[in-house]
Amino acid sequence: MKIRDAALKLKIYQAGKPIEEVKRELGLEDIIKLASNENPLGCSPKVQEVIKDLCDKIYLYPDASNYELKKAIAQNLGVKIENVFCSTGSDSLIRAICSLFVGDGDETIMGEVSFQRYEDSTVLMGGKAVKIPMINNALDVKGMVNAINKRTRVLWFCTPNNPTGTIITKDELLSVLDLIPEDVIIVMDEAYYEYVTDENFPQTIPLLEKYKNMIILRTFSKAYGLAGLRCGYGVANEEIARYINTVVGPFDTNLVAQKAAVAALGDTEFLNKVIDENTKGREYLYREYERLGLEYIKSHANFIMVNTNRDDKVIFNELLKRGIIIRPGYLFGMEGWLRVSIGTMQQNERYIKELENILNK
Ligand SMILES: Cc1ncc(COP(=O)(O)O)c(C=O)c1O
Incomplete structure (x- = not known):
């Protein structure tokens, strides 16, 4: 057996602990998961109806061209299907993206505390992810652009940034875009786009016209509540989109996901409810963290980083014993911190009550 050297460098991604695993390991029944930034309200009832009707269709391959889904996304965003x-x-x-643009010895640039998968995918292709230190827990956009060199292929602008929840403002983005060479791909990873309520958040779709090297990524996993179905999408100029379509598998977007995502896009009432509940939950958690005297990072997404000033592994385990799954900060290089997804109000209250008990012990 000869594994490629690049592949040998990879470790298995440590995802949030699944509810079933905690049930098995700790013999608990009543568990809440605030560890993977999933949607605590589930998904739209309209999506559920569509899925029920697909039970007798799953023997068919999905549409390899994703026509209906791409059409719905294009209409939603005011872009062309291409x-x-x-x-x-x-x-x-x-x-x-990495398989298209990154080769042996190439570099991609990301924030020091940002989404791990950028590094994994870069390394898999034989490249190196250069990590730029954060400024006040936010991406140092200028520092990232200054780090571009001849080997740079991709910039990862994660906004809101996972795990810190910060955004790149419109002014910050516009101040650097013209400095980025055309042969460096700018990835705007907007997985948490729908949750952002700040008016300084840039609308990036109109920028695609001028910046032919920009790719915007979004997902149905977060605000649309379809994480288990696995469906994400992107928008870019036609040439890049065509190339991306050559490297994704023809049936990577499954039949159920395609139909469910179209229905999800159609239910704006549900989406608005999700955003409202999340904004309320965020405000509630800010207030509670302030009451408990805990430092936190203002978030534009559906999770908040909070500094417990204690051993985060201990707090993680204590919360786990009480049936609450969160993500300890050491995983992101932020010892002492926790990343906690915003749940329903009932879940938020239960989490705060248990956190307070643990901190007062
Ligand atoms: C910033 C960011 N990008 C991308 C993803 C991947 O999401 P998915 O593969 O579910 O679309 C995540 C998931 O947590 C994320 O936080």
Whole structure:
């Protein structure tokens, strides 16, 4: 057996602990998962109806061209169908981007505390992810652009940034775009786009016209509540979109996901409810963290980083014993911090009550 050297460098991604695993390991029944930024309200009832009707259709391959889904996304965003591409979650699109643009010895640039999968996908292709230190827990956009050299192929602008929840503002983005060489791909990873309510957040779709090297990634996993179905999409100029379609598998977006995602896009009432609940939950958690005297990072997404000033592994385990799954900060190089997804109000209250008990012990 000869594994490629690049592949040997990879470790298995540590995802949020699944509910079933915690049930098995700790013998608990009543568990809440606030670890993977999933949607606590589930998905739209309209999506559920569509899925029920597909039980007798799953013997068929999905439409390899993703026509109906791409059409719905294109209409939703006001772009052409040729600008859109889809796959098994935006995670696999990150890998597709690296497989197109990154080769042996190439570099991609990301924030020091940002989404791990950028590094994994870069390394898999034989490249290196250069990590730029954060400024006040936000991406140092200027520092990232200054780090571009002849080997740079991709810039990962994660906004809102996972795990810190910060955004790149319109002014910040516009101040650097013209400095980025045309042969460096700018990835705007907007997985949490729908949750952002700040008016300084840039609308990037209109920028695609001028910046032919920009790719915008979004997903149905977060605000649309379809994480388990695995469906993400991207928008870019036609040439890039065509190339991406050559590297994603023809059937990577499954038949159920395609139909469910179209229905999800059609239910704006549900989406608005999700955003409202998330904004309320965010405000509630800010208030509670302030009451408990805990430092936190203002978030534009559906999760918040909070500094417990204690050993985050201990707090993680204590919360786990009480049936609450979160993500300890050491995983992101932020010892002492926790990344906690915003849940329903009931879940948020239960989490705060248990956190307070643990901190007072
Ligand atoms: C910033 C960011 N990008 C991409 C993804 C991948 O999402 P998915 O593959 O579910 O679309 C995630 C998931 O957590 C994320 O946080």
